[in-house]
Amino acid sequence: MNRGLDISQIVSVLKSVLGKGNASIHLHEPKFAGKEWIYVKDCLDTGWVSSAGKYVEEFEEKLAHYTGVKHAVAAVNGTAALHICLMLVGIKQGDEVLLPALTFVATANAVYYCGATPHFIDSDFQSLGINPDKLHDYLEEIAFIRNGFCYNRLTLRPIKAVIAMHTFGHPVDLDQLLAVCQKYNLELIEDAAESLGSYYKKKHTGSYGRLSALSFNGNKIITTGGGGAILTNDSSLAKLAKHLTTTAKLTHPWAFVHDQVGYNYRLPNINAALGCAQLEQIENFIKNKRALAEKYQRAFAKIDGITFFEEPGYAQSNYWLNVLLLDKDYSELRDTLIASTHEQGILTRPSWTLMNKLPMFQSCPHMDLSAAESLEQRIINIPSSAVLGEDVW
Incomplete structure (x- = not known):
């Protein structure tokens, strides 16, 4: 039976994947380990x-x-x-x-x-x-x-x-x-x-x-x-x-x-x-990022109310920014979840505001945007730095 969205459980799962100590974990940081x-x-x-x-x-x-x-x-x-x-x-x-x-x-x-x-x-x-x-x-x-x-x-x-x-x-x-x-x-x-x-x-x-x-x-x-x-x-x-x-x-x-x-x-x-x-280091960066994505996927596989977004079947993605996707019934909890992760030093973010909502583009033509509007309300980007995947494989 679906028990609904447990925000504290989601934060705990993120901590378990990231191995968070006392330092804040940013969304995406560069690594300089080559020449x-x-x-x-x-x-x-x-x-x-x-x-x-x-x-x-x-x-x-x-x-x-x-x-x-x-x-x-x-x-x-x-x-x-x-x-x-x-x-x-x-x-x-x-x-x-x-x-x-x-x-x-x-x-x-x-x-x-x-x-x-x-x-x-x-x-x-x-x-x-x-x-x-x-x-x-x-x-x-x-x-x-x-x-x-x-x-x-x-x-x-x-x-x-x-x-x-x-x-x-x-x-x-x-x-x-x-x-x-x-x-x-x-x-x-x-x-x-x-x-x-x-x-x-x-x-x-x-x-x-x-x-x-x-x-x-x-x-x-x-x-x-x-x-x-x-x-x-x-x-x-x-x-x-x-x-x-x-x-x-x-x-x-x-x-x-x-x-x-x-x-x-x-x-x-x-x-x-x-x-x-x-x-010169990109292959290792991609390997680490895909390893991190796999760890996220496993960790969130049985969590109610939220899904880890996986690459399309036709693609091999770099998983530049990893995505958690709230179920439609819980979209109104997006900002509460983001605030909860920030309180724990895990820096997450929502997706971008849709372009047609920005003041300079509001008069531009657009089609029905129901899918984009749904995604805008449900996407949460989570820490994705390549270094976070180093201890996975």
């Missing part, structure tokens, strides 16, 4: 700390190799990388871009930077990302094709692209989403900010869209302090991405000539040096 000091010191010793230096190119090459794409272009952060991705597929003022309502604000902000309108889509309970089936049915209702382009019959604006955001590191069902994109002539861009080390059907995320964006913020799988990257298999787009992110400056020994509006989105060499050292 970070050596590479960063090399930058300091040689003076190559800014926008040029060997580590930027080395980091790009290592990223491309790890993710299985032809090209990686480093950028100052993930938002900048996503902004350039959108520009390179031709997103401009007056366009609409489809993206999940349940996402970090950077996804919508990047669309707005282009002068385009975010158009918010519902989530899939299986992946926490865009629901391809529901998107297909929605486009059947509100979209039409004219001269090879998709238009919103309600706003008469062109719908140009879909951003697939891999929520908390769990891959979207990309095959189904690509089928929708093909039917409606939409570009697919992957917001893979959270999914470095995640695989969809044994192929790395970020390699399905025409362009994809990564993030290396301090709380990501690997960190460069701040940083991001653009992934693509299109050599011409990679070249243009590099040009645009380096202020569109033409190569010359001394002259400053810029052939279009560019962006100072370069990743400094000292940050790339940190990234090189981190990327």
Whole structure:
């Protein structure tokens, strides 16, 4: 018989998994156990700390190799990388871009930077990302094709692209989403900010869209302090991405000539040096994080009222941020549970506020968001640092 939600029991289970002592346990912390000091010191010793230096190119090459794409272009952060991705597929003022309502604000902000309108889509309970089936049915209702382009019959604006955001590191069902994109002539861009080390059907995320964006913020799988990257298999787009992110400056020994509006989105060499050292350890980070996720799964398997969210069957996730999902009957207890964990020094958090609820995006179009609204009220992120999984295996 279901006994309901016992908050004290949930806190106790978290403590048992985390082995909590007296120190607070943060949501996600970086670990520096490789050659970070050596590479960063090399930058300091040689003076190559800014926008040029060997580590930027080395980091790009290592990223491309790890993710299985032809090209990686480093950028100052993930938002900048996503902004350039959108520009390179031709997103401009007056366009609409489809993206999940349940996402970090950077996804919508990047669309707005282009002068385009975010158009918010519902989530899939299986992946926490865009629901391809529901998107297909929605486009059947509100979209039409004219001269090879998709238009919103309600706003008469062109719908140009879909951003697939891999929520908390769990891959979207990309095959189904690509089928929708093909039917409606939409570009697919992957917001893979959270999914470095995640695989969809044994192929790395970020390699399905025409362009994809990564993030290396301090709380990501690997960190460069701040940083991001653009992934693509299109050599011409990679070249243009590099040009645009380096202020569109033409190569010359001394002259400053810029052939279009560019962006100072370069990743400094000292940050790339940190990234090189981190990327050398990523397999161990992922192993530890998956071990931690498995321990959470076992611990919460028989707890009433709450479920540990597991990767979709088609995917191998990095479990960037682990998720506890409250049963619908107990969604109103989310904040009470979060407050209880904080009192015990276990720093949990809710999901993001849905994008359509934020004041700057309230007038943007959106479909029925019943699944996203349900998830928003029931998701609790719990500590997920790689170091927490070290003693599991």
